[in-house]
Amino acid sequence: MLKENGKLSRKFYEAELAKLHLRLVILQRYIRVEKKRIVVLFEGRDAAGKGGTIKRITAPLNPRICRVVALPKPTDRESTQWYFQRYVHHLPAAGELVLFDRSWYNRAGVERVMGYCSEQEYWEFLRQCPIFERMLIQSGTILIKYWFSVSAEEQERRFRRRIEDPRRRWKLSPMDLESRSRWVDYSRAKDQMFLHTDLPDSPWWVVEADDKRRARLNCIHHLLSQIPHETIERKKVILPPLQIKQGYVRPAMETQRIVTDQFHVQNPPHRNTRNSPRK
Numbered sequence: 001m002l003k004e005n006g007k008l009s010r011k012f013y014e015a016e017l018a019k020l021h022l023r024l025v026i027l028q029r030y031i032r033v034e035k036k037r038i039v040v041l042f043e044g045r046d047a048a049g050k051g052g053t054i055k056r057i058t059a060p061l062n063p064r065i066c067r068v069v070a071l072p073k074p075t076d077r078e079s080t081q082w083y084f085q086r087y088v089h090h091l092p093a094a095g096e097l098v099l100f101d102r103s104w105y106n107r108a109g110v111e112r113v114m115g116y117c118s119e120q121e122y123w124e125f126l127r128q129c130p131i132f133e134r135m136l137i138q139s140g141t142i143l144i145k146y147w148f149s150v151s152a153e154e155q156e157r158r159f160r161r162r163i164e165d166p167r168r169r170w171k172l173s174p175m176d177l178e179s180r181s182r183w184v185d186y187s188r189a190k191d192q193m194f195l196h197t198d199l200p201d202s203p204w205w206v207v208e209a210d211d212k213r214r215a216r217l218n219c220i221h222h223l224l225s226q227i228p229h230e231t232i233e234r235k236k237v238i239l240p241p242l243q244i245k246q247g248y249v250r251p252a253m254e255t256q257r258i259v260t261d262q263f264h265v266q267n268p269p270h271r272n273t274r275n276s277p278r279k
Contacts, residue, residue, distance in 0.1 A: 006211075013213040020220045021060040028061050028097070030229035035094035037141040038227060041103040044148030045186070046176040047158040049209045053148070053216045054099050057223070067092070070101035083107060083125060084132050091141070104129065108193040110175065113185045126196040133202040143202055144226050146219060147190070148209045152183060 001012045031038060042050040058066050069090045078086050084104055092098045107125040111117040117125075136143055150158075159180070162172040179186060198204045205222060209215040 008211060008213040008217070010213075013217065016217050017056060017220075020217065020224070023224050024057065024220070025060050026231050027224060027227060027229050028065055029232050029234070031097055031227075032065055032095045033232050034229075036227070037092045037094060038097040039092060039100065039136065039141055039143050040098070040223065041100045041105065041143075041145045042148065043102060043105050043109070043146065044207075044209070045150045045155060046179050047155050047162070047171075048148035048150040049207075049212045049215050050101060050146075050148050051171075052212060053207075053219050054101055056216050057099065057220060061097075065095065066097045066099065068099045068101055069103075083121070084128070091136070104132075105193065105197075108197070109186065109189055110179075112189045113182055114175075114178070126193075129197050130199055130202070133197075133199075137201055142227055144223065145202065145204050146207055147194075147204050148207045148215065150209045154210045155180070 001009060003009050030036070042054060044050055054068055058068060067090075071086065071090075074086065087100075087104045090098060090100075104125075107117055107122065108129075112122050133143055159172060159176065162168040194204055207215050207219050207222075
């Protein structure tokens with residue numbers, strides 16, 4: 001279960017994740033049938049593991065029911081709108097689960113620290129945010145907020161891995177590097193944000209994320225516990241018989257553009273495909 005460094009082993013992690021995926025599928029059907037509206041916010045330090053956790057949540061789910069919202073920098077037009085306006089556009093309809101990979105709390109974090117908003121805009125956000133979230137909750141939306149906490153040492157290790165691995169380098173932005181030099185400023189901003197928005201009806205839940213695997217399992221398990229649901233049985237599925245050919249003749253393979261098999265194995269095991277139609 002545990003490795004020498006105290007972190008979860010891959011074998012245990014994958015087994016537990018498979019169990020949680022089954023529970024997520026049950027939750028998804030409940031949300032769809034009962035027409036629930038769910039909003040989950042993921043905030044935290046850069047490289048804290050928000051994106052990886054979101055990927056594990058969405059992996060077994062239908063993208064038509066579970067959507068991920070990761071908004072870019074606001075356009076010139078959006079910058080003139082009511083601050084919450086562009087987020088409202090992405091809120092769920094009945095039977096939907098929406099995961100925000102960063103959210104309206106950008107104003108209390110990066111915008112505050114980097115000076116992208118004025119003092120007046122910042123304090124107006126802190127005043128309006130609890131009201132906005134209370135309106136969502138009173139309308140029947142279930143709102144869950146997660147803050148992923150990572151140590152400075154672990155963040156540095158992950159940043160260095162991104163620098164060294166070409167497959168991960170795209171994850172490291174100039175803003176990420178800037179956040180390292182403003183670590184204490186971001187800490188103060190987070191503390192102030194919690195002071196004004198960690199409320200009984202819309203609390204913040206902190207996920208300790210130095211161990212990515214443990215953080216993912218803990219977060220998914222907690223998410224399932226925060227949404228009351230039950231198993232809704234499906235009707236038994238009966239596979240219909242295959243349609244009779246009725247004189248259909250498949251065009252010759254030579255007339256089609258076939259993707260080259262880059263992993264061809266000499267003398268592959270024999271497989272009887274005589275009665276297996278292909279298209």
